[in-house]
Amino acid sequence: MSRLAVRKTYKLFIGGAFPRSESGRSYPVTSPKGDFLANASRASRKDARDAVSAARKAFPGWSGATAYNRGQILYRIAEMLEGRRAQFADELGLGKKAALESVDAAIDRLVWYAGWSDKITSVRGTANPVAGPYFNLSTPEPTGVVAVVAPADPLLGLVSVVAPVIVTGNACVVVAAERTPLPAITLAEVLATSDLPGGVVNILTGHQAELAPWLAAHMDVNALDLTGVTDADLALRCEQDAAENLKRVLGPAGDDWSGDPGLGRMTAFLETKTVWHPMGV
Amino acid sequence: MSMFEYAPAPESRDVVDIKPSYGLFIGGEFTDGSGPSFKTVNPATEETLAEVATASSDDVDRAVQAARKAFDAWSGLPGSERAKYLFRIARIIQERARELAVLESLDNGKPIRESRDVDVPLVAAHFFYYAGWADKLSHAGFGPDPRPLGVAGQVIPWNFPLLMLAWKIAPALACGNTVVLKPAETTPLTALLIAEICQQAELPPGVVNIVTGAGETGAAVVAHPDVNKVAFTGSTDVGRLIARTVAGSGKKLTLELGGKAANIVFEDAALDQAVEGIVNGIFFNQGHVCCAGSRLLVQESIQEELLAALKRRLATLRLGDPLDKNTDIGAINSAEQLAKIRQLSEAGESEGAERWSPACELPGRGYWFPPTLFTGVAQSHRIAREEIFGPVLSILTFRTPAEAVEKANNTPYGLSAGIWTEKGSRILWMADKLRAGVVWANTFNRFDPASPFGGYKESGYGREGGLRGLEAYLDV
Amino acid sequence: MTTSLADVASSGATLRAFLHGLPGVDRVGADQRAAMLGTRSIKTTAKAQAIDLAISMVDLTTLEGADTPGKVRALCAKARHPGEGAPRVAAVCVYPDLVHVAAGALAGSGVKVASVATAFPSGRSSLEVKVSETKLAVAAGADEIDMVIDRGAFLAGDHLKVYEEIAAVKAACGDAHLKVILETGELATYDNVRRASWLAMLAGGDFIKTSTGKVSPAATLPVTLIMLEAVRDFRDATGRQVGVKPAGGIRTTKDAIKNLVLVNETAGDDWLSPDWFRLGASSLLNDLLMQRQKLATGRYAGPDYFTLD
Missing domain, CATH: 3.40.605.10 (Aldehyde Dehydrogenase; Chain A, domain 1)
Structure with a gap:
């Protein structure tokens, strides 16, 4: 007699915990063929608010951690992902070969970004030879709390937008791909077991059009990544709302994650701090 | 005289x-x-x-x-x-x-x-x-x-x-x-x-x-x-x-x-240079400076001493004809800006801060505002939160470095900040914690084409x- | 003097703790402040006033191995009558063995006789020699003694030794005024200039003076600025006013006026008199006289019309 499987309940990931939506809502997630996979939590604006609070709370500790430590933790995420390679491949709903390639690319991308943690400052910082007796140094610093609308590619795309945000010390609130949110929540399980402090990454599943505007208008969010927004009107509205507190905005992008990522996704969420000090005896 | x-x-x-x-x-x-x-x-x-x-x-x-x-x-x-x-x-x-x-x-x-x-x-x-x-x-x-x-x-x-x-x-x-x-x-x-x-x-x-x-x-x-x-x-x-x-x-x-920069003075600061830095921070260009050090955060233990030195120094500022080579403080750029400075200064008084200016004769024509200090300012006062863009300094106190950072960062702005202390490690700790694009330590309002500026x-x-x-x- | 300040010299440790507890001086900031004050533009009536004030503050100085009674007498004649309508200078400053010559030449003029002492310029001798030299100079008619501090002891951290020497020389001065030369060019840092200034004032100096003129740099504007801040703060703390004398390297009217601007905007009116501010110089006087004449006649002056004494 075959055993009945124990199904997983897919919940949100906020502040390192896995709550259901405070709204009590969920929505069905189906495979590309239309088969029912699971009921995902449908996050509300209040969940988004809670996620921003959790990210804000996590920001000082995460941005204050050493770059070496952040790199270790990102590498640890890659290790944990490697251990669940097969599970993610199953969940992606692609052909087996394509799925494994995609998982492998996501793991490799995490390793690539992990290494940037203690190098980006050297690449983006400058020693400035000012015309006077001053020591003058510019260094990059994380922008703060970044709201990210993840692209449709459920794992590689997600990793490709989250890793560059957090590796430099930002905390984020991610709206997972609306139709394929399950790998995001499984990734949350990976994050929760990788020594990543709670609140550094918060993942919401639900309707992009419902959640993104609240995040775009939230006055305690410092930057907005609209990569996954496909509706031009929604993107425009979010970008306009983001102007209210001068959020840094990265616009919608395509969903091809195969190329060299470059520095752009990191530098979009970096500030430059310049410190002056006199030189004298 | x-x-x-x-x-x-x-x-x-x-x-x-x-x-x-x-x-x-x-x-x-x-x-x-x-x-x-x-x-x-x-x-x-x-x-x-x-x-x-x-x-x-x-x-x-x-x-x-x-x-x-x-x-x-x-x-x-x-x-x-x-x-x-x-x-x-x-x-x-x-x-x-x-x-x-x-x-x-x-x-x-x-x-x-x-x-x-x-x-x-x-x-x-x-x-x-x-x-x-x-x-x-x-x-x-x-x-x-x-x-x-x-x-x-x-x-x-x-x-x-x-x-x-x-x-x-x-x-x-x-x-x-x-x-x-x-x-x-x-x-x-x-x-x-x-x-x-x-x-x-x-x-x-x-x-x-x-x-x-x-x-x-x-x-x-x-x-x-x-x-x-x-x-x-x-x-x-x-x-x-x-x-x-x-x-x-x-x-x-x-x-x-805009900005509402904190200029933070610790009890171990080089006081005479700190006074110069405070003056340069808020009175340079009549305070029409986005990165002006418009909030002075002074450690409570030296508040009186610093304030006395600051008042003595303000009394030597020379306000008047911008074309006079000895003028330190010129004219406010427009009637509109003067009205805004006046309005916020009045709000400072009505909210309970204490206003002080040195004896200072203002020319009869043109737009002028005397160098002005407000003491007894709290973070909640408008003059501690809003950019005045004029020669008006709001003075607040703090007790510990952590409190100074907290107050300095407690603003929607983040353009610049100043730190005055003779202790090197404290400068670097503070500079790391301040959320501002330019941090001047033991100096203020310095600019150079080689040095990035922004908030x-x-x-x-x-x-x-x-x-x-x-x-x-x-x-x- | 407040109790706390009276006690600071009770031991080397307390003195050191006090001096090192003074606020630091940021060199770049101090340099900038002095440079900014150096840009003040002093014209017309203000310039005329400044020139006469500067002349009245000059300590006309000759401190050469080749000094003779004849040279000193010539200098004294110039000190009494620098030029048509010009005020007399504040003092003539000479070595101790020529004090009697200067005292004779200046008798009744109101021009003071100042003498360097204490193994000038190095200060490298015993306290007995320094005290004896001071007493001899005073006995020969010196109104003012310009002593040098023991920079070696200061730099070695023996502040108490420096303090006790100044106090001993002050006692040997009797009624003569004591100017304490810090030789700031050898103290190297502005923090040391501030500490040495306070040390000299605490020990009883009536004036603090920058330099011997034998060491470069001598009287720079930032050093004078720091000393003016020190006398200002010392009076606030104790009620006692101490004078300041930059000496060495002040050669032009422009230099002199920059010094007066420093006094005006740092210590203030109370120091704008020969009783509280002096300029130690030799060639400065003729430049002041030339500028004075230019203002009076509207023509640039030539050196042939001014005496070289």
């Missing part, structure tokens, strides 16, 4: 030749504007200096077209050739330094000592600095052949008319862009003198276009569909509007906006100056 009174030492106005009226600078020529002309006044006397044309949206369109027409040839020049034009401009600025300084002080109201010793030398230095980048862009870390953006629409404020022009034009041109720049309506004259300098330098027509006017002209520049890049320096409220306007257009945007949070985004300043004008 002091024993040793300095006799008036006015800089001569003869070095400048102000025309009765000015047009727009489009396509290398001065042309009429189709909007109604407006008067620009000397804020120290309220005398009209000149009539200046208003650029209508049609005029702005002409300017953008001229810039577009010039773009291919300009961006196609070898960087070394663009560099030589910028070096020429820098040299002419040095040659005509006194003329520029006097005109700047006349139109803006700032003391000639500052326009002569700070503004104009920095303007020339900025052109020199970015001239040198023009043929080195492939080594700047943006790949082998970083490209310019196209036509840059630039809107600048009245507090540093020439310096802000240099911060905008020099990197834009070095990277191969062409520009349409709108100076502030109260201070258009030195920008028009720079237009003349562009002619003397034989800069190709259309590479720099200058359109004068008020907010509507600026809005037309920002909104023009054929502008690829928008750069704005000014208030956070206008910055918000611009960000909203530009949203979805794909135009690259940099904003350098966190609602103080804007993007950097001007240094290597980082190139990014604003490259397609990277």
